[in-house]
Amino acid sequence: MKKLLKIIPAVSFVGTVVFSILYENTSLEILLTLAITLGTVTYHFAMRLLVAFLYHSAMKNRADYSRRWYQVSKAEMRFYEKLRVKRWKNKMPTYSPNTFDPRQHTWDEIAQATCQAELGHETIAVLSFLPILAGNWFGAYPVFVITSILSALFDLMFVAMQRYNRQRIVRLIDRNS
Numbered sequence: 001m002k003k004l005l006k007i008i009p010a011v012s013f014v015g016t017v018v019f020s021i022l023y024e025n026t027s028l029e030i031l032l033t034l035a036i037t038l039g040t041v042t043y044h045f046a047m048r049l050l051v052a053f054l055y056h057s058a059m060k061n062r063a064d065y066s067r068r069w070y071q072v073s074k075a076e077m078r079f080y081e082k083l084r085v086k087r088w089k090n091k092m093p094t095y096s097p098n099t100f101d102p103r104q105h106t107w108d109e110i111a112q113a114t115c116q117a118e119l120g121h122e123t124i125a126v127l128s129f130l131p132i133l134a135g136n137w138f139g140a141y142p143v144f145v146i147t148s149i150l151s152a153l154f155d156l157m158f159v160a161m162q163r164y165n166r167q168r169i170v171r172l173i174d175r176n177s
Contacts, residue, residue: 001093001094001095001097002095002096005045005048005049005095006049008041008045009041009042009045009046009049012038012039012041012042012045013038013042013046015034015035015038016035016038016039016042019031019032019034019035019038020032020035020039023035032138033140033143036134036138036140036143037143039134040131040134040143040144040147043130043131044128044131044147044151047124047127047128047130048124051120051123051124051127052095052120055116055119055120055123056116059116059119061099061109061112061113061116062112062116063112063115063116063119064112064115065111065112065114065115065166065170070115070118070163070166072163072164072166072167076163077164077167080160080163080164083160085160085161085164086164089161089164089165092157092158092161099113099117100113100114100165107169107172107173107176108173110169111166111169111170111173114162114163114165114166114169115162115166117158117162118158118159118162118163118166121155121156121158121159121162122155122159124151124155125151125152125155125156125159126152128148128149128151128152128155129148129152130148131144131147131148132144132145132148
């Protein structure tokens, strides 16, 4: 997964440059559309990698899961149950699966890692809307709005997953102590 997440922005960046040059030489609109699409993909993937790197460097999977921000209410858990998070959470990709492996880490460490992952995905969801500003240069607002919304929703799925899992992990920690 890590390798793929690094290859995608590199390939899409090269594609952005190639299609931009081709568009400048031909003025074919499809080439501009491809350049914009690949540029947006480059941004979303590169931004994710940067946010993950910054949070990992700063927090090192250490966060106080007892803080209010990380608390999950009963109503919120009901919401996650309605979303059926339990059904789809194990099908989602994980950048670093060993971070959440109870054979390698204590439940306390895993709960802390879920906090860091949550913050990272919340930050990414907010930053997903920055490409809309590119609409000033390129027009094509619908493309930027749609990709931004889809990207933010994708990351909010990971936020829901982290919060759902952390609530269950904290209950396990409380039972064991």
